[in-house]
Amino acid sequence: MDGMDKLAPAASGCPFHGATAPNGCPVSHEAANFDAFTGPYQIDPPEALRWARAKEPVFYSPRLGYWVVTRYEDVKAVFRDNITFSPSIALEKVTPTSEEANAILRRYDYGMNRTLVNEDEPAHLERRRALLHSFLPEELAHHEPMVRRLTRQYVDRFIDRGEVDLVDEMLWEIPLTVALHFLGVPEEDMGALRQYSIAHTVNTWGRPSPEEQLKVAEAVGNFWQYAGRVLEKMRADPSGHGWMEYAIRRQKEMPDVITDSYLHSMMMAGIVAAHETTANATANALVLLLRNREAWDAICADPSLIPNAAEECLRLSGSIIAWRRLLTADARVGGVDIPKGERLLIVMTSANHDERHFENPDELDIYRDNTTEHLSFGYGSHQCMGKNLARMEMRIFLEELTRRLPHMELVPEQELEYLPNTSFRGPDHLRVRWNPALNPERRDPAILGRKVDFAIGAPERGAIARQMRVAEMRPEAEGVLGLALEDPNGHDLPGWTPGAHIDVTVGEYQRKYSLCGDAGDRRRLQVAIRREDLGRGGSAYIHTAIRPGDIIRVRGPKNHFRLDEGAExxxxxxxxxxxxxxxxxxxxxxxxxxxxxxxxxxxxxxxxxxxxxxxxxxxxxxxxxxxxxxxxxxxxxxxxxxxxxxxxxxxxxxxxxxxxxxxxxxxxxxxxxxHFSAAEALLDPSVETPFEVELKDSGLSVPVPADRTLLQALHAAGIDVPSDCGEGLCGSCEVQVLEGEVDHRDKVLSAAERAGSARMMACCSRARGRKLTLAL
CATH class of the missing domain: 3.40.50.80 (Nucleotide-binding domain of ferredoxin-NADP reductase (FNR) module)
Known part of the structure; x- marks a missing residue:
């Protein structure tokens, strides 16, 4: 059953066994004890929900008053349907504030209203389309020199000291400055803004005590008034390159869409969204990489690995760990019936650790080629608009630090502390140390002028591959050659599950081969290759040209043929x-x-x-x-x-x-x-017909010429669509079709699904006519 089927009108299932949820089912012992503000969830959220992913993927939490959604496909399905699952409560306070705190907010005329984050259709999409321009890759490129200049300046301040708190002295202030620059806000009042951002987080997603609520309300009120004052300054001269200045100019064209109250709310929300999440995401990434020295050393030696490493860190330990939705109708989520009016906590960090979607999900694998399928930026029409700005900052931070401080390490025995809340995660402090005498720039000052130009957007799948040595070759049958592959440096290899495969690149050939060895062996991966003399040449090349000791490139493991172990x-x-x-x-x-x-x-x-x-x-x-x-x-x-x-x-x-x-x-x-292969995988421009796709959620129209696939055209337009095989075999690039007839060429959909034309595989399928409308 796919994600859309799971959201069909509620039936009568009752999967719980233990007090009572709003649907009448009993609450299990684990669900009754789940606490989002203390204990395991605050220490390690995905680990705290491992039991749920395994046994009770959708459960009701009496302490929180929310239904908690933990598995990848269920979280993605909820994000996909923003009609049934309204985003209207995304910024609603988890803990209702006291009347005394509300009185303080009224004194400041606090009036936070709808923003792109928590607005329903059709208003959300209309405003998103109107304000999308500043987030296009060519517009974001204007900010890259400033991000790099700031990063170098901040590193210069502490490079010779030997120890620093990266959060205090770099990771908080630079994203804040970038956020202000992106919005068009003057660079001032950083100390106050930091406290305002923390207060906003606690006010919305935390559980402050009655006394803390009063302090938080004062800070939030000041934040609101500060945002209003800055907005008025910008109105006097909205000619700058900032997003809010662009929005002010657009307001003159669309006053009913971009209202004064909307601009005020977006100013305040934008500072938090563009600042705090990036700071936390980078701090989380550095913790992961410095605790996994092989990965850190690898990106120090090869900066081209940084984009994928950053993406993998976002998957494994993103800064936005959960989001919220409100049911506008009875629905079934993950097989559980949930009544209209109930609230959902959709835990993306748990989904990103779901073994049903990611191989060895709890391991940091900077070569993982489907890591961009993480849900840390959300999914669907409400996916984070600022995702590519955050990616740019993270990559530059990692590049500058690995180049100038490759010998940096975490200060031992420090206890990382996190602000207690349901949805955001990043350490309050992160202390690192190094020996200044070993700074590479002391031996080679020329490294100060070096840089890597990363393409804006998600890293391309297929660009990253791990080096593997052919350890052994042996005949497995007539015409069948077995290969055992190992890491050239003797490192452990990623785990895999039955049905998984790897992509092997040798010479000019790239081919997929299923893993057939011992899944518990972390030193070797084994494949078997039948020689096909009438094939496309890859198997013959391996049989004749590859020898033990050769180095080849491998992507994976990955699994699109996963074994369901729940049957008898x-x-x-x-x-x-x-x-x-x-x-x-x-x-x-x-x-x-x-x-x-x-x-x-x-x-x-x-x-x-x-x-x-x-x-x-x-x-x-x-x-x-x-x-x-x-x-x-x-x-x-x-x-x-x-x-x-x-x-x-x-x-x-x-x-x-x-x-x-x-x-x-x-x-x-x-x-x-x-399937072994897709018969119609190769595109022949001489016989193809160009067509156009309208992207309903993005408000864009994208041409698909005869010599490009739909997937290629979408990626060129900056639309993140996962993909893998490129042959219509795996289903990774599935997109939802709203209008138009599809020329299906995949090996994934059933005959009935093809006839319905509600879905298509973007890597191979095309339009039968001149236009398709997609839910992207």
């Missing part, structure tokens, strides 16, 4: 080299003590890989169908004989998979297949 019975079907993901699944099921059967077909026993291993480890569960012996795999009979509850996993030639889909037509939800 399994049917595993493999044809030819399709045994590679299947054998890893069989090994896992055996360890779990599950009931399973393997049906393996091939040209001959001599050409069927891993036969000895399969017989040794799986015995009577293994059924072989060597064609040259006249033993044929009767798929309809195999499916008919299997339990109705059995999950079917298959990999093999297209003809076999097509027959299997026909045989399993009565239970398509239990069939999981992996």
């Amino acid at each position: 019975q399994y049917l595993l079907v493999a044809g030819g080299i399709g045994i590679t993901p299947i054998i890893a699944m069989a090994d896992r099921l055996r360890r779990l003590g599950k009931s399973y059967a393997i049906h393996y077909a091939g040209r001959s026993r001599a050409a069927m890989a891993f036969l000895d291993r399969l017989k040794r480890d799986h015995g009577a569960r293994l059924h072989l169908y060597p064609k040259d012996e006249g033993i044929c795999l009767n798929l309809p009979a195999v499916i008919a004989a299997a339990s109705q509850d059995a999950q079917v996993y298959a990999c093999g030639p297209e003809r076999m998979l097509a027959m299997l889909e026909d045989a399993a037509v009565c239970r398509p939800e239990r069939l999981h297949v992996e």
